[in-house]
Amino acid sequence: MAKLYVQTVPPPDLNKNTEWFMYPGVWSTYLFILFFSWLLVLSVFGCTPGMAWTVVNLFHFAITYYFFHWKKGTPFAEDQGIYNNLTWWEQMDNGKQLTRNRKFLTVVPVVLYLIALHTTDYQHPMLFLNTLAVAILVVAKFPNMHKVRIFGING
Amino acid sequence: MVRLPYVTALTTLFSYGLLFAFGQMRDLFRKLIDWSKSKGKDLKGYAPICLGLEDFYTRRLYLRIQDCFSRPIASAPDAWIDVVERKSNDHNKTLHRTSNTTKCLNLGSYNYLGFAAADEYCTPLVIESLKKYSASTCSVRVDGGTTNLHTELEELVARFVGKPAAILFGMGYVTNSAIIPALMGKGGLIISDSLNHNSIVNGARGSGAAVRVFQHNSPSHLEEVLREQIAEGQPRTHRPWKKIIVIVEGIYSMEGELCNLPEIIAVCKKYKAYTYLDEAHSIGAVGKSGRGVCELLGVDTADVDIMMGTFTKSFGSCGGYIAASKEIIQYLKHTCPAHLYATSMSPPAVQQVISAIKVILGEDGSNRGAQKLARIRENSNFFRSELQKMGFEVLGDNDSPVMPIMLYNPAKIPAFSRECLRRNVAVVTVAFPATPLLLARARICISASHTREDLMKGLEVISKVGDLVGIKYFPVEPPKHVEQDKKTL
Numbered sequence: 348m349a350k351l352y353v354q355t356v357p358p359p360d361l362n363k364n365t366e367w368f369m370y371p372g373v374w375s376t377y378l379f380i381l382f383f384s385w386l387l388v389l390s391v392f393g394c395t396p397g398m399a400w401t402v403v404n405l406f407h408f409a410i411t412y413y414f415f416h417w418k419k420g421t422p423f424a425e426d427q428g429i430y431n432n433l434t435w436w437e438q439m440d441n442g443k444q445l446t447r448n449r450k451f452l453t454v455v456p457v458v459l460y461l462i463a464l465h466t467t468d469y470q471h472p473m474l475f476l477n478t479l480a481v482a483i484l485v486v487a488k489f490p491n492m493h494k495v496r497i498f499g500i501n502g
Numbered sequence: 503m504v505r506l507p508y509v510t511a512l513t514t515l516f517s518y519g520l521l522f523a524f525g526q527m528r529d530l531f532r533k534l535i536d537w538s539k540s541k542g543k544d545l546k547g548y549a550p551i552c553l554g555l556e557d558f559y560t561r562r563l564y565l566r567i568q569d570c571f572s573r574p575i576a577s578a579p580d581a582w583i584d585v586v587e588r589k590s591n592d593h594n595k596t597l598h599r600t601s602n603t604t605k606c607l608n609l610g611s612y613n614y615l616g617f618a619a620a621d622e623y624c625t626p627l628v629i630e631s632l633k634k635y636s637a638s639t640c641s642v643r644v645d646g647g648t649t650n651l652h653t654e655l656e657e658l659v660a661r662f663v664g665k666p667a668a669i670l671f672g673m674g675y676v677t678n679s680a681i682i683p684a685l686m687g688k689g690g691l692i693i694s695d696s697l698n699h700n701s702i703v704n705g706a707r708g709s710g711a712a713v714r715v716f717q718h719n720s721p722s723h724l725e726e727v728l729r730e731q732i733a734e735g736q737p738r739t740h741r742p743w744k745k746i747i748v749i750v751e752g753i754y755s756m757e758g759e760l761c762n763l764p765e766i767i768a769v770c771k772k773y774k775a776y777t778y779l780d781e782a783h784s785i786g787a788v789g790k791s792g793r794g795v796c797e798l799l800g801v802d803t804a805d806v807d808i809m810m811g812t813f814t815k816s817f818g819s820c821g822g823y824i825a826a827s828k829e830i831i832q833y834l835k836h837t838c839p840a841h842l843y844a845t846s847m848s849p850p851a852v853q854q855v856i857s858a859i860k861v862i863l864g865e866d867g868s869n870r871g872a873q874k875l876a877r878i879r880e881n882s883n884f885f886r887s888e889l890q891k892m893g894f895e896v897l898g899d900n901d902s903p904v905m906p907i908m909l910y911n912p913a914k915i916p917a918f919s920r921e922c923l924r925r926n927v928a929v930v931t932v933a934f935p936a937t938p939l940l941l942a943r944a945r946i947c948i949s950a951s952h953t954r955e956d957l958m959k960g961l962e963v964i965s966k967v968g969d970l971v972g973i974k975y976f977p978v979e980p981p982k983h984v985e986q987d988k989k990t991l
Binding site for chain 1: 516560700935
């Protein structure tokens, strides 16, 4: 296979927690992980493709909500806690809203939702769970929700 | 500009994701087991010392490959070095020293001119000064810690670097982190290169001035940042900045690249910003007579306002200096806390630097200095071109003695390090967070004390290990004459 090479320049982002997202190949890796986890779910549970997409969607919701919108701070002590009140989503791109990375991350759950609904033929318990998952994720990513803590939860 | 195959980028991100997932699972199990066992009685109402999140990287990623870092040595860091073997009974969580040592080729020490081991001119003078002045001055510079060695070295450093005056400090890291707060305060602006060393970042944070970062080595982005900041002024009040200083390094230690100094100085002069050049890795190692990156790139030293350097790398000693105009040095002597409250440099260390500079300048009566400088240049260029011919991705400019070999995948870091050690070559590998996530590397530092045979042995070992580990990302150049074995694509 011909080797494709990409070039990369170190981005001027001082926050080590988020700068890894600015490199080439991150988006593709994310999509590949989703695709392979669908295959994994299909092979382990042996269910219909639609159920597998629903399972992937719900796990994706749980994991990304926890790591992007719940966990605060960075795993590095050298930052001396400057980001201790910000979730990963709020630290991304230094707090700038509506950048390319943020738009991509908002679109992925919506596309996953559409695929899950389509493959389950819009049937009932899956429809409700999928809609709940995507609604929470997309609302959490709105620019107006930057640094907002509803009812002081996770404040 | 680093080039990497696309598939490597994907696999590296996937590996880090997998390591992260495993680390989180282990943390989860530990939390469950701890919760069922102790119920938190030990803390007695005190807050935990560190949040579980902060040291996640150290606990779950760094400790797994701990044996590749902090290796103790048992000899002077010359071209060949004795590395102490360590054993672990619990998968690298704790390491115990054994009494065995292995003699390895040293490709990791900052020993650019070979002054790290005993030198025929320097060592007798150092031992004499140790007997005369003892190992420590036991005092602060302003009290009783200024010996005539210190004043002699300050004048010598100023003459060597090409500035009117200089001031010394006992530690290189402290030089940056204590000077920058003395020069800049609230209301000032510090613009630093995005890949600056941690000491500069620390000093900038401690100064209280606003800090902005510009893209590594790009004068156009620096100009953009300068224009934006000058136009906006201080945050919220929009008053003009009191002072603007731009901090760059001569050779960036993780990339081996030289700074784009002439253009950056031109931009700073246009916008009337001060410049601070950190020559930790370039002083004594580059330039025709070893005077650093200004000599190499043809920049007049009067254009750089403050030049900083360390004695650890090329002079085989320890400590740092700042060279600037007489007024700035006088001001620093009155205000810098590292001068007023920290112990002065140890006298034998000062004597070592004095003798080393004399050898470099040729004032000891021989031409060993010029020979060393020529040898390090030849060695670096030879090693770098051979590595690139073998298909490795090697960073750094020509003439720079620091050459990082890119590894990328996290698993290749311990693989490369351990396999090289097994074959008696000691290398230093660096990973996240000292470098960006995708770009883990093994950093080679060439020295003037490496002979051609040493370099050939090093190349042979690195080539074999590179094949084993799979880091020859680029096509191999066909050899011009018949050699040991051929490597195919």
